[in-house]
Amino acid sequence: MDMKITTNHIGFSPGKNRYLHIGVIIFSLFLFFGPAETQAFNSFEDMQQTISGRVTDQNGLPLPAVNIYVKGTSIGTQTDFDGNYSLDAAPGQTLIYSFIGYATLEIVVGDQEELDVVLVEDASKLDEVIVMGYTTQTRADVTGSVSSVDVSEATKAPIVNAAEALQGRVTGVTVMSDGQPGSSPVVRIRGFGTSNNNNPLYIIDGVQTDDPSILNSLNANDIEQMNVLKDGAAAIYGARASNGVVIITTKGGGYNMQGPTVAVDSYYGVARASNLPDLLNAQQHGEMIFQSLRNDGADVTHAQYGNGPNPVVPDMLDVPADVTVPAGGTNWLEEIFRDAPTYSASVSLQNGNEFGKYLMSVNYLKREGIQLETGYQRGTTRLNSEFKIREKLKIGEHINISFSNTRSGNQINNALRSSPLLPARDDNGNYTGTYTAAAGLGNAENPVAVLNRSSDNFNKSFRVFGDVYAALEVLEHFNVKTSISADIQYYNGRFFTALNPNHSEPRSTNTLTEQDAQNYQWVWTNTVNYGNNFGEHSINAVAGIEALSQSGKGKGFSRNGYLFEDPDFYLLSNGSGAPIVSYAYDGTSTLYSVFGTANYNYFGKYYLTATVRRDKSSRFLGENQSDVFPSFSAGWVISEENFFPKDGYVNRLKLKASWGALGNQTLPADNPTINISNLNNQFANYAFNGGGTATTGAILSQVGNPNLRWETSITKNIGMNLGMFDDRLDATLEFYEITTEDLITRDNSLISTTAIDAQAPLVNLGSIKNTGFDFSLGYQNRTTSEFTYGANLNISHYKNEVTELISEFQTGNTGFRGGAITRTSVGQPLSYFYGKEVLGIFTSEAEVSAAADQGFATPADGVGRFQYADVDNNGVINDDDRTNIGNPHPDFTYGLNLTAGYKGFDVSAFFQGSQGNDIYNYQKVFTDFPLFFDGNRSTRVLDSYSVDNPNATLPGLSATIRNSETNPNSYFVEDGSYLRLKNLQIGYNFAETVVERLMVQDLRIYVQGTNLFTITGYDGLDPEIGSFDSLTLGVDGNVAGGGLYQAYPVSRIFTLGVNIKI
């Protein structure tokens, strides 16, 4: 391999060191370059001749700014705007022509004086220039751990959020996506390095944010590159980088294009739910109820099923309405799900001449939700442009405008526990309800009614983000760049809670709630870039200063008492109750940073990179406000060494290693160091006269921690890249260790249940270590035959261990029925499941008597119940017998992409999966146990204990929960492994003859299926589940109190699409 040019701002000619001292004054990093001396190879000097020529592309268009230099020397030049160049070289010397995006060409100088050269667009990944933040590098030069998404493959699937493109496509990245259209997937890079905010930092062109929702505003078709920095390479982002950095660059047109090109991409498809659980039909439901009452020794009678020896499914319900029972009963899951259309259309236009280039795109996307009345639609437009002003100044911008509306809703829980006797509507077309408690229909609200009644609710978001920049070549080798980016979001939500007259717990009033929020962020970045070449030494360095400010302001209002339930009437001013300010906030945080990075390489064999960044954050106090984050990395291309066999199968072998310190200062609070009290009409006011106007009070709402400091992660990475069979086979293996210290999280043990009712302070909780490896293997057939194929496999593994904690253990979210399900303690992975171990089901009184005392009144009461392990061996089962019952972290995750093509046809299949992780299936509390007796249950309850079925999986049926069986225990822990065919696409490119007749360049149509099948032993709706918080991982279910997380299953989508290029 030859030396590569690392950015397109760099010129090539002997260094002029006199300017270096300016850099030294500003940035100490520039000291690195001080000793560098020009080395010339003198032996050819006397034979030199002037060579001139023109460099063009395959189409004969001139290529400006191509770097040309004499191999082994520091002599070099660049082509002008017409592609012309001239330089001095001697016969026998080698000229190297390099230009980003084109294959580097080496030509040995003969005796000719004119040398015209054609550069071919580069197919090699190694020469691909990847954007590393403030710098760019070719892939071959990278010494850090950087993964890139094959964007063209990844965006084949009908994705809404660009983060979905990461799933299974890059090593070391875990993506858990919720099926709710418009929701943001959870992205984790190399395990859970932190217990606080695990979101990676996203850089979209110049915009920086850790708000994953920004990816909802981005048209995936606009993405040119998506790179993930996983180790010390991210250190250039300092205190924001410890969760990794995802860098997205968008397409921008090209200089010197022949004319505008227009691309049209569109698809239409249908999404439907898959993998729905089986629920009892009406007869089974009745039998379940009767058997439960029988087991309890209670009177076997039911308002609808009668009081005979067997339950009788009535034809009409005994309720104050005309309700015919559907044959076999209602499957409520089928009632709330539907076939939902999904549609997207994108048009992009790009062009460029020698003075400017641009891209413009528009996209409209509509993804109806598979649950009634839910959905997402979005329109985006983008304009990227850049202008060259004179020769040395470039000015450009990226701007992305999006408008979206999310209609959210999830009624799975109500659907699971609605009685199968009830249809969605009564005989007169009105929504049914559970009417009265005496009707024996449970108290689940009609989920179809809830979804339909919320159809006029919306979450509208208008977002503009982008940047403007100017880059100037001040002197040879010196470029300065200034850029200002902004991300402005306006959110507006409306929610109307209508009356629900047939519900057995009817609302007495209807309520309109309106919410709005404005978020602003700006970043101003100034960088100086120096790049030069001294013989076989190549240096590229960037130094900069950056200021960032983000602020958010919002409020929520609600009002009761609307006379008309008509969306045309939904204004706050039309309510009749007193208006209520639910919340209001206004916060700002800022970050100020100085940074520098330098890349050095010698002879294309040895690489060194050093990076340092100092950050100062408004979130902390005093000395804790600022810190320095250094990183170093090195690479050695062994295959370039003389001793390396040139004729073996291995054509490229590179070793690399890195060390870096990274930070995390993203907190759910802007001023976490101080105690904050608030006036609060809900919690703090008191009516001293028993009525009238309440007196205003204040309460402590946040406990501050003045000693709070940011988290620091030390990452170590070693790896190798291997190219075999002329790079047709490409393998990467990296091992890493990430030690995160001063983990930040809310200390719920400090503000425990005996404390003031304020939010717990954020504290530096302890340390965590992630060790793991990332492996990827790709094979591409490059023969010119008409059949092509390729495969890409990646496997990621991490092991997560808490190494230090300020308290003995930390408890996860306590809002579940029966208390916390997860616990975190030293020597264990973050957030393991904690509960009782179910040994089996007691089948005889003798077994009950022989086992530890579970508190049964008589041994007979214990027969058919769960037997718990007596962990502390004291003969009594109580809370002290809880133990580690499962691990939510996978052994490994993987992705496999297969592609093949023959003539005009192309096929690609993408599999993705996770192995060895446990899931706590909290939904089973509702589906397998009588939490709501008259509600429906999973068909799993058909395998409940009875004398005739002693080897059952579930304990004996009962009208009530017995033996604390819904409290955290191992019954709910399941293997969450899965393999999913995420996407399968078959496309056809029309032949040129057809295409020409249609006056287009390219025409391709395709059909595809998304989430076609999933192989899993998991009983829940979907093994891909999000996390409630970082101390509560792997729990699938509805969290009572303090928020709601509930799986919305991913949908199976069939789409038909077309790609046209004009």
Place this chain on the structure above:
Amino acid sequence: MKKIIYYILPFFALIACTEDFTNTPAVGALSDQALQNEQGVDLLLTGAYSALDGIVNNNGGNGFAVSPDNWWFDVLSDDAHKGSTDGDQQELFLMETYAFTPSNPYILGKWEALYGGVNRANAVISVIEGIEDRDFTEKLAEARFLRGYFNFELQKIYGNPAFISAENYANTEFNQPNPGPIWTEIEADQQFAVENLPETQPEPGRPTSWTAKAFLGKTYLFQKKWAEAFAILQDVINNGPYGLNEEFVANFTAGGENSQESVFAIQFAADDGLSFNGNVGSTLNFPNALGWCCGFYVPTQDLVDAFQTGPDGLPLLDNYSNNHVESDYGIASDEPFTPETGPLDPRLDYTVGRRGIEYNGYGINPGSEWVRNTPADISGSYLPKKNVYHAGEEVNMGTADWGQQSPGINYNVMRFSDVLLMAAEAAVELEDLDTALGYVNMIRNRAKNMTYVQAEDGSPAANYIIEPYDSFSSPEMALKAVRFEKRLELAMEGHRYFDLGRWDIAVPVLTDYVNNETETIPNFGPKTSPFQQYMTIMPIPTTAIDLSGGILTQNPGY
């Protein structure tokens, strides 16, 4: 070279702005310093009072468990059933049937609400300690009264709560051990309140020194310090500003709020928005009728039976459960039913909603139509009355955040009749039967002379007969009479379970109750586990022990 300077200048401009740039204010927040003054003390003190309604921030337990009226402890006692269907709020069903575990969210909800109150009071005490140049003694006394109130509740319910001091609060050291009762700390707070509160307050919601005395008396009573209890309660009776209302029912109506009978009341209020100052914890405790929800907190047959009187107008102390008052349990509203014709204490129909009797101004109670359970459930056929607002009392009709009731009826933590009965109890224990007789008869005479619930024709709705006692024949009989009177007078007001516990009679009384109740509600017995002595104090919540890192220890038996 000069050109370079131009390009470098923006960098220096950025450097120059950094100091201010990285200091961002907390908009809308009150810092600790901002509260170090009179206004701050007032704001925080109001915040402490606000915790009286049980609604505090970040409560991880059950939201209905928090009400200061302790309604669900009546469900544990022989006075009330949970109501609704068995599966509705199943955690409370498990409490009622004595099948609960320490992780039951009712146990956690109440615990967190009370500690929220304790520490809001600590916040006031702490801020006052930090202000040197002003005298805040009265405010401090109010704060300590409140802390004493919350700690008394914790002591009464959990037996061995942790005491969190103002110093603990200031040092953020909330995980304190719970080695035993905290009566000493409660008495100290109440003593301070007695000595430093004024005799009158401009606002009825604030305690006076008389309020504090009555509460200190109750604290003595719970510790069986009979002489101290009697002395201070008698002082309140003889010299305090309190008296019995003419009408028993006035204690539960809008018009009777903060009357002379109210020693200390939680000041609930309703408004037409979201009634944050309503009794959100008792949202469920309305009949299943008239657009209300959810049929919880219903009186037991056993309680109704206790209101039977003999021909002499006296309660059937020893054999009230031999005969059941006519019940419409299992009888549909469209089937015929004749209410009880035997003699009854007239307070029954201000306490219990029975079929055929006028219901709080909403007309005649039609029976099962208004009841929210099925024959398979264990909650019987009665309705609560004291906590349900009366027709036309719009001022008390608030709305909770899910569109249900947030009643604005004040809850009397202590009524003067309670003071009389506590004093009577202490007097009996001190063998002063005459004084006890006098106090009990004051209460019975008020009941005798009040307006009775009327039938549609204006006549008494039932065969009401009530008379004062002539005498107490023995200390044993006197004790029985006083305790029985307390059940009748204060039924459905959240006291019964704790009285049974401190009288050490919970096991026999509740065992008899389950048997008695099963005679009319056959499913009740089979679904109920035996009541055990250790259940008279609640367990320390599992989550509390978990979050304390094991510093809290579990009560015996759990």
